Amino acid sequence: xxxxxxxxxxxxxxxxxxxxxxxxxxxxxxxxxxxxxxxxxxxxxxxxxxxxxxxxxxxxxxxxxxxxxxxxxxxxxxxxxxxxxxxxxxxxxxxxxxxxxxxxxxxxxxxxxxxxxxxxxxxxxxxxxxxxxxxxxxxxxxxxxxxxxxxxxxxxxxxxxxxxxxxxxxxxxxxxxxxxxxxxxxxxxxxxxxxxxxxxxxxxxxxxxxxxxxxxxxxxxxxxxxxxxxxxxxxxxxxxxxxxxxxxxxxxxxxxxxxxxxxxxxxxxxxxxxxxxxxxxxxxxxxxxxxxxxxxxxxxxxxxxxxxxxxxxxxxxxxxxxxxxxxxxxxxxxxxxxxxxxxxxxxxxxxxxxxxxxxxxxxxxxxxxxxxxxxxxxxxxxxxxxxxxxxxxxxxxxxxxxxxxxxxxxxxxxxxxxxxxxxxxxxxxxxxxxxxxxx
Numbered sequence: 187x188x189x190x191x192x193x194x195x196x197x198x199x200x201x202x203x204x205x206x207x208x209x210x211x212x213x214x215x216x217x218x219x220x221x222x223x224x225x226x227x228x229x230x231x232x233x234x235x236x237x238x239x240x241x242x243x244x245x246x247x248x249x250x251x252x253x254x255x256x257x258x259x260x261x262x263x264x265x266x267x268x269x270x271x272x273x274x275x276x277x278x279x280x281x282x283x284x285x286x287x288x289x290x291x292x293x294x295x296x297x298x299x300x301x302x303x304x305x306x307x308x309x310x311x312x313x314x315x316x317x318x319x320x321x322x323x324x325x326x327x328x329x330x331x332x333x334x335x336x337x338x339x340x341x342x343x344x345x346x347x348x349x350x351x352x353x354x355x356x357x358x359x360x361x362x363x364x365x366x367x368x369x370x371x372x373x374x375x376x377x378x379x380x381x382x383x384x385x386x387x388x389x390x391x392x393x394x395x396x397x398x399x400x401x402x403x404x405x406x407x408x409x410x411x412x413x414x415x416x417x418x419x420x421x422x423x424x425x426x427x428x429x430x431x432x433x434x435x436x437x438x439x440x441x442x443x444x445x446x447x448x449x450x451x452x453x454x455x456x457x458x459x460x461x462x463x464x465x466x467x468x469x470x471x472x473x474x475x476x477x478x479x480x481x482x483x484x485x486x487x488x489x490x491x492x493x494x495x496x497x498x499x500x501x502x503x504x505x506x507x508x509x510x511x512x513x514x515x516x517x518x519x520x521x522x523x524x525x526x527x528x529x530x531x532x533x534x535x536x537x538x539x540x541x542x543x544x545x546x547x548x549x550x551x552x553x554x555x556x557x558x559x560x561x562x563x564x565x566x567x568x569x570x571x572x573x574x575x576x577x578x579x580x581x582x583x584x585x586x587x588x589x590x591x592x593x594x595x596x597x598x599x600x601x602x603x604x605x606x607x608x609x610x611x612x613x614x615x616x617x618x619x620x621x622x623x624x625x
Contacts, residue, residue, distance in 0.1 A: 188435040193399040194253045194427075196263070197502040201450035201532030203262050205485070206379035207311060209386060211255045215395035216415040221249040224411065224420035226434070228252035228394060229261030230565050231558050232426030233384045234300070234573030239424075240389035242581035248392045249418060251411070253399040253427075256385040260428065261565060262378030263536025265448065265479050265491050267319060267469055268301060268566040270294045270371035271344060276544045279338030280331075287342055289590045296587065297567030298373060300574060301380070310383030313484040314375045320349070320358060320470040322366035324623045328473035332367045335473075345370060358482070359464030362521045366470070374469045374481065377566065403434055405552060422580070425557040426573055428539035428565075429500055436551045440597035441560050442540045442610060443500040447507065448491035449514040449530040450483075459486055461524045476617040477624030478517045487531075488522065490514045492625050493618065495535075496610040502535050517625060538563050541597030548572055548591035549579075556580060560597050 223243065225236045228250050236250040252259075272290040274282040281287045305314050323329045332348075339346050347368040355361050357368075385394060402412040409423040425431045429443040454462065462482075470480040472492075481489040493510040497503060511533040522528070539560045546560040546568070558572040572591060579588045600606050618625060 187402050187404045190401050190403065190433045192430070192433050192499045192501070193401070194259055194430065195501040196254065196259055196536070197504070197507060197534050199507070199532055200258065200263050200378065200534040200536070201448075202266070202376060202378035203257050204532065206257060206376055206382055209382050211396045212394040214397040214415065215251065215413065215418060218417055218419070219249065220419045222246045222421040223248040223424070224409070224418055224422070225250045225424045225426055226400060226411070227425065227427035227430070228256050228385060228396070229259055229381065229426065229428075230569035231428075231561070231573035232424075233381065233388070234570045235424050235426050235558065235577045236392050237388055238574045238577030239580070240391045242577055244391060246391065249420070250388070250392055250394045251398050251400065251418070252394065252396045255396050256394070257378040257382040260537050261381045261569070263448070263534060264377050264565060265469070265481060265489065266375045266377045266566070267471065268298055268314075268373040268375055269319070269564060270298055270567070271339070271369060272342070273564055274544060277338075279334040281335075281338030281342055284341055289586065291342065291344075293571050293587055293590075294564070294567045297569075297571035300570050301566070302373070304384060304387065305380070308383060308387035310380060310387065312376045312379035312383055314373055314380065315467060317372065317374045317467055317469060318368055318370040319372040320366040320368050320468065321473055322354070322363040322470050323473035324363050328477070328624050329365055331473040332365055335367060339369070355463060357464055358468055358470060358480070359462040360521045372469065374467065375566070376484070405435075405555065407554070409555060421554065423555045424576065425551065425555070425559060428559055428561065429537065431557055431559045436555075436557060437547055437559065437597060439600050439602075440541060442542070442600070443497055444538050444540050444610070444614070445495045445497050445502070445506065445535045446491060446538060447493045447510040447514070447533070447535045448489055449511055449533040451488045451518075451528050452531045454486045454488070454525070454528065458525055458528060462522065472621070472624050474621040474624040476621040480521070488518065488528070490518050492517060494614045496607060496614060497537070498607065500537055506535060507533055513625070520623075542600060543595075543598045545594050545597050546572070547596045548576060548594060
């Protein structure tokens with residue numbers, strides 16, 4: 187039996203969660219249940235996998251287990267960018283190998299298409315808009331990154347617009363940046379509202395249990411999942427819980443649970459909106475991965491996201507919220523000096539499952555156990571498409587996307603402790619210092 191020694195424990199202050207439409211959480215599991223299919227993790231990946239299993243096997247019950255509440259975990263805590271383009275932060279031009287980039291583009295577009303269709307079909311109120319994204323720079327290093335990214339986009343044949351600093355206030359209100367690269371294919375979304383809507387529109391043969399944290403697993407011909415109030419026996423188990431997959435005994439020492447932090451302002455008044463100017467709805471990512479992400483939301487709030495911590499147990503820690511909200515305040519003030527009285531309503535952290543080689547895992551983990559794990563910061567689109575394709579592959583389907591995912595070497599092994607924590611923390615500190623004014 188494998189003891190699950192750590193389960194998700196996020197902070198209670200996620201703005202996306204509290205500002206999205208309240209829903210009635212599904213009852214936690216109790217007693218003994220047997221199901222042919224069990225999926226662990228009701229984020230983008232798990233929701234997609236459960237939905238597609240239900241479509242592929244309409245006569246079977248699919249049990250979907252979520253340790254917290256849908257929308258409260260990592261999938262409801264990101265910045266809400268459903269990115270279409272390859273986003274390889276390990277490559278100089280964000281594109282990398284061109285053939286890999288082309289199929290990554292196809293994967294991301296497929297994820298986008300799936301989400302757009304579901305939002306339209308089920309009328310999910312999540313403010314999904316094809317808004318594009320700005321990638322902006324202030325320092326020489328950042329401008330050089332934009333130049334390299336532009337060359338990568340040329341190589342990939344993707345459209346973009348270079349916007350100089352003097353013209354940026356017409357787009358995003360602030361004159362802080364020297365240059366930005368606008369790419370039109372990204373969709374922006376309220377992530378917690380989207381995840382909640384996906385959960386509430388699952389097929390009838392999916393049974394969702396929330397607030398059900400698995401504490402032990404026994405593998406064999408069937409998999410037995412135990413929690414304090416019962417157990418679930420699965421003929422087939424799918425893990426869609428990212429770095430917590432390591433706690434279930436798989437890919438141990440490969441994924442890095444890195445937290446990033448965001449703050450969301452109160453709503454801007456009409457006068458403040460006029461002072462800000464620019465478009466009413468936009469999203470900006472930094473040229474430097476350690477820089478600041480910004481969004482202006484549908485309800486005229488400003489999101490500021492930056493700063494990182496390595497939380498080995500995958501749990502939120504209040505000390506980081508207290509520390510990084512001050513940095514958010516400074517970042518906001520530098521970019522929006524015309525809004526000196528605008529305060530933050532919410533500050534929260536959210537985890538990313540990262541690997542040192544920027545690879546995820548897709549496929550069979552053990553007899554009757556499968557996984558789609560480690561989205562490397564692209565959970566909205568990549569989680570959706572990999573969860574869907576995993577269910578298709580299990581059902582016997584094959585295509586170029588499935589073959590590509592199956593061919594991945596997966597996340598590579600990390601150094602042992604204490605070298606791992608020392609190295610990750612030093613890299614995070616150095617990266618944030620090196621980013622300079624991009625933060």
